[in-house]
Amino acid sequence: MDKTEIKKNKEEKRHARVWSALDRFVRPVIRRKYSVDMERVEAAAPYLLIANHAMNLDPFLIGMASPERPLAYVASEHLERLGAITKLLNAAFTIVPRSKASSGFGAVRGILRVLREGKPVVLFAEGDCTWDGVSQPIFPATGKLAKAARAPLVIYRIKGNYLSKPRWADRPRSGRIRGEVAQVISPEELDKMSAEDIDRAINEGIFVNAWEEQKRAPAAYRCKAPAEGLHKALFICPECGRMGGMRSHGDKLCCGFCGAETRMDERGFLHGGKFGAVQDWDCWQRERLGELLGSDECSGPLFEGKGELLEIGGGQKKKVRFGLDPAGAAIVLGDETIPFASVSDIAMVKTDRLLFTANDRYRELRSKRGVLRPYLMAVKLYNEQNGEGRSPRPGKEG
Numbered sequence: 001m002d003k004t005e006i007k008k009n010k011e012e013k014r015h016a017r018v019w020s021a022l023d024r025f026v027r028p029v030i031r032r033k034y035s036v037d038m039e040r041v042e043a044a045a046p047y048l049l050i051a052n053h054a055m056n057l058d059p060f061l062i063g064m065a066s067p068e069r070p071l072a073y074v075a076s077e078h079l080e081r082l083g084a085i086t087k088l089l090n091a092a093f094t095i096v097p098r099s100k101a102s103s104g105f106g107a108v109r110g111i112l113r114v115l116r117e118g119k120p121v122v123l124f125a126e127g128d129c130t131w132d133g134v135s136q137p138i139f140p141a142t143g144k145l146a147k148a149a150r151a152p153l154v155i156y157r158i159k160g161n162y163l164s165k166p167r168w169a170d171r172p173r174s175g176r177i178r179g180e181v182a183q184v185i186s187p188e189e190l191d192k193m194s195a196e197d198i199d200r201a202i203n204e205g206i207f208v209n210a211w212e213e214q215k216r217a218p219a220a221y222r223c224k225a226p227a228e229g230l231h232k233a234l235f236i237c238p239e240c241g242r243m244g245g246m247r248s249h250g251d252k253l254c255c256g257f258c259g260a261e262t263r264m265d266e267r268g269f270l271h272g273g274k275f276g277a278v279q280d281w282d283c284w285q286r287e288r289l290g291e292l293l294g295s296d297e298c299s300g301p302l303f304e305g306k307g308e309l310l311e312i313g314g315g316q317k318k319k320v321r322f323g324l325d326p327a328g329a330a331i332v333l334g335d336e337t338i339p340f341a342s343v344s345d346i347a348m349v350k351t352d353r354l355l356f357t358a359n360d361r362y363r364e365l366r367s368k369r370g371v372l373r374p375y376l377m378a379v380k381l382y383n384e385q386n387g388e389g390r391s392p393r394p395g396k397e398g
Contacts, residue, residue, distance in 0.1 A: 038178075
């Protein structure tokens with residue numbers, strides 16, 4: 001046995017010990033806190049598991065569906081830049097890094113390699129947590145990946161995860177989460193399907209609309225301040241149509257310009273305004289933002305803030321003031337103006353990190369207090385209007 005095989009065996013044993021410890025000590029806590037019930041995956045390893053993505057705990061939830069066997073995860077490459085946390089994660093799990101705002105070819109190679117090693121791989125093929133509680137379309141190349149994997153494809157659906165901790169929320173809720181195997185497709189069946197058919201099967205299998213689920217089976221998701229953080233997702237007032245004035249506190253979302261107020265209940269629905277659900281407001285604001293792009297109605301930079309700008313690969317980090325210029329279709333970073341047209345890829349991590357590639361430079365803007373989603377939505381919408389980027393479902397920035 002050579003040194004590489006010895007190292008690999010030690011790593012697998014370490015991962016198995018960590019997985020067993022998580023199942024014994026950590027997952028019971030999560031199970032009780034969120035009232036979790038996850039159907040076990042019975043497919044023979046290695047397999048490619050694709051699930052919907054709505055909260056940061058989703059990898060741990062999927063782990064509950066495979067208590068005996070460690071899983072490998074495809075995760076954002078920003079995890080490689082967290083110092084001691086990065087070392088801990090790499091020591092505990094097999095992680096396939098993927099750059100969120102650049103090509104995913106390296107991740108594809110990593111997935112196929114890990115599958116060949118006999119490990120199941122978990123992929124959240126939407127590429128991002130949903131902002132509004134409704135699943136996004138997967139990346140179009142996912143079906144091709146599933147065919148190339150030559151392994152069973154497990155399509156897994158999680159319900160209740162969005163309302164347990166919405167992406168924009170400052171606090172978690174106590175409610176219920178349920179997971180189920182939507183479909184298992186064998187390698188032989190995948191061979192007979194086109195990549196487009198596989199994409200369709202995945203999109204249908206992982207699709208969840210949190211609001212429709214709440215209408216079918218209402219459940220309370222209790223929290224003392226359910227609306228706090230909502231201004232990070234909903235940033236245009238439906239009453240006055242202006243951007244940048246929304247503020248959230250307790251169970252209320254208010255406009256600082258016109259005083260309009262909306263309240264969120266324990267089931268996640270909205271009261272007192274034009275919209276009854278985050279999804280409906282989000283669909284409207286996307287159309288409104290489309291009208292504002294290039295319009296004189298928006299003067300000067302909006303959503304201004306302070307943050308850190310990291311040149312990924314170059315190691316340079318600097319403090320910077322930033323702003324969004326919808327009228328000029330540009331992002332302002334200090335003295336630099338970046339036209340939307342020059343941004344080839346853009347994505348977000350949680351709510352405080354904006355990753356983007358512009359003019360062949362891959363950078364990350366970090367801001368704890370800034371509202372960054374308008375930047376993401378504006379660039380994505382600009383690309384749609386100009387025939388570029390991934391086609392989203394109606395009302396979604398992609």
